[in-house]
Amino acid sequence: MSEQFLTRTRELIHKKILAEISPDSLIDQAMRYSVLSDSKTIRPALVLASGELNNNLTKNSLITLATAIELIHTYSLIHDDLPCMDDDDIRRGKESSHIKFGEANAILAGDALHDLAFEIISTDKDMNDASKIKAVNILANASGAKGMVLGQHLDIESEKSKENIDLKSMKKIHTLKTGKLIKAAVEMGQIESSLNKAEINMLLEFGSKIGLAFQIFDDILDETGETSELGKRAKSDQKNNKQTYVKVVGIDESAKIANKLLDESINLIDELRVRDKIEPLKSLAKFMVNRKS
Amino acid sequence: MSEQFLTRTRELIHKKILAEISPDSLIDQAMRYSVLSDSKTIRPALVLASGELNNNLTKNSLITLATAIELIHTYSLIHDDLPCMDDDDIRRGKESSHIKFGEANAILAGDALHDLAFEIISTDKDMNDASKIKAVNILANASGAKGMVLGQHLDIESEKSKENIDLKSMKKIHTLKTGKLIKAAVEMGQIESSLNKAEINMLLEFGSKIGLAFQIFDDILDETGETSELGKRAKSDQKNNKQTYVKVVGIDESAKIANKLLDESINLIDELRVRDKIEPLKSLAKFMVNRKS
Numbered sequence: 001m002s003e004q005f006l007t008r009t010r011e012l013i014h015k016k017i018l019a020e021i022s023p024d025s026l027i028d029q030a031m032r033y034s035v036l037s038d039s040k041t042i043r044p045a046l047v048l049a050s051g052e053l054n055n056n057l058t059k060n061s062l063i064t065l066a067t068a069i070e071l072i073h074t075y076s077l078i079h080d081d082l083p084c085m086d087d088d089d090i091r092r093g094k095e096s097s098h099i100k101f102g103e104a105n106a107i108l109a110g111d112a113l114h115d116l117a118f119e120i121i122s123t124d125k126d127m128n129d130a131s132k133i134k135a136v137n138i139l140a141n142a143s144g145a146k147g148m149v150l151g152q153h154l155d156i157e158s159e160k161s162k163e164n165i166d167l168k169s170m171k172k173i174h175t176l177k178t179g180k181l182i183k184a185a186v187e188m189g190q191i192e193s194s195l196n197k198a199e200i201n202m203l204l205e206f207g208s209k210i211g212l213a214f215q216i217f218d219d220i221l222d223e224t225g226e227t228s229e230l231g232k233r234a235k236s237d238q239k240n241n242k243q244t245y246v247k248v249v250g251i252d253e254s255a256k257i258a259n260k261l262l263d264e265s266i267n268l269i270d271e272l273r274v275r276d277k278i279e280p281l282k283s284l285a286k287f288m289v290n291r292k293s
Numbered sequence: 294m295s296e297q298f299l300t301r302t303r304e305l306i307h308k309k310i311l312a313e314i315s316p317d318s319l320i321d322q323a324m325r326y327s328v329l330s331d332s333k334t335i336r337p338a339l340v341l342a343s344g345e346l347n348n349n350l351t352k353n354s355l356i357t358l359a360t361a362i363e364l365i366h367t368y369s370l371i372h373d374d375l376p377c378m379d380d381d382d383i384r385r386g387k388e389s390s391h392i393k394f395g396e397a398n399a400i401l402a403g404d405a406l407h408d409l410a411f412e413i414i415s416t417d418k419d420m421n422d423a424s425k426i427k428a429v430n431i432l433a434n435a436s437g438a439k440g441m442v443l444g445q446h447l448d449i450e451s452e453k454s455k456e457n458i459d460l461k462s463m464k465k466i467h468t469l470k471t472g473k474l475i476k477a478a479v480e481m482g483q484i485e486s487s488l489n490k491a492e493i494n495m496l497l498e499f500g501s502k503i504g505l506a507f508q509i510f511d512d513i514l515d516e517t518g519e520t521s522e523l524g525k526r527a528k529s530d531q532k533n534n535k536q537t538y539v540k541v542v543g544i545d546e547s548a549k550i551a552n553k554l555l556d557e558s559i560n561l562i563d564e565l566r567v568r569d570k571i572e573p574l575k576s577l578a579k580f581m582v583n584r585k586s
Contacts, residue, residue: 027446084396103377115437122430129422137415144408
């Protein structure tokens, strides 16, 4: 079920990207190269699945928001892969952007994807201005200095630490680095929500928990997966002396924590009144902690 | 006159920045370090001076927009200064961000400033949502893959060229790299404009012309100025084998072109009905091609 949902999401996103980025310059081509690659498109799928709980935004607007979050995620991967950051040469099964286009162009392509996320929200045909501004706010807040960027900074800093950091600090890094944008994906689907405040809060809590679980499972995959299957270099965390859940509490305990978070997150959405519509969200959540790549 | 106007602008922008960036993390500190530095704040001053032609937005909203454009400009400088781009170690009279904080943190601080520009627009207290979305659109469009980022890419590519490029290509690079954001500054001041369409177009044309003149004068200063006065490394263009107006047509001809553009730009705003309010804009324009740094 979720595989199908993800495939459909990817098709929709890619169609939108092709319409938004005409491949005129090398920068446009570098943008396309990264964003049209073999992404799992989990964040956009979460936007769509969250949006399906309501009859709020049009499908086209949900696709705009889903694409915007994929653009932000992709720009962050391009920058994270740079030699001065995680120094990863493979991403989504092919050469990282800086290997393919050089460092300068990779940074610029990332910057341009970053702008494009906000630009496509601003030019959406269906959304009203209030919704657009909500989306801009959610996205900028989740990805900036109090969110994803801070997480990536703390993540890199943690590599310098000779001793393992504690679980609380570990949780903070993962929540910022990955959780915030996952939660933002769920929140974007609730712009102009027909759910009540309590339900929206439950959904956001779902987003936080599944976002953390997702990153913990990522740590496990980095340790246990194969490069060919992951589409990125396996054991990259180890190479970078990165602090991960696996390093701090081991694989088994990490899996236990991730699965507990998954259970808790599903319990939360099971309580929503729109129970008949939660299947895509539920199945995505399960996929996020039981995937192979 | 314009010196005073710029000083006042800088005070207003810095006050806003201090309120928006609490210095909790190293990233916050790196953001503050670059954006609270000795900037000329020409772009924000253009927003304010353009806005003064109308009674449209509140002063606070104009300051928000002015700050947003300074944040975008500053993020772009941080990224442009990186070793893989222009490799400049001095900026605004002090160490470049990557020298002070390391490359990874510099990239991240740039990314976070980029987000913050959009975030402060979204949280402005006075502007209506339609105006906010206009501002987001102007900014994203001017700075992205069809604007500033493309200009920076072409600029770097031009360094590989063994022969001088032609004046038309040169103009294109400067227009994209610098002109677009300068024009955007003027345009931001016209959100909810009380001027008519023809007048707004004249103002935008003014922005384009003065933006190009500004960058041409920058080429001249790079060649003739001193590091201590410029606040950045003199003759950096030469070092990078960068294509500049000076390289292509020489100093005298470059100065002639810049001054012609200045005259044309001033003629344009002299024709506005609000002639009694154009003094700040006029005086800024003159400053932009007769400055020492």
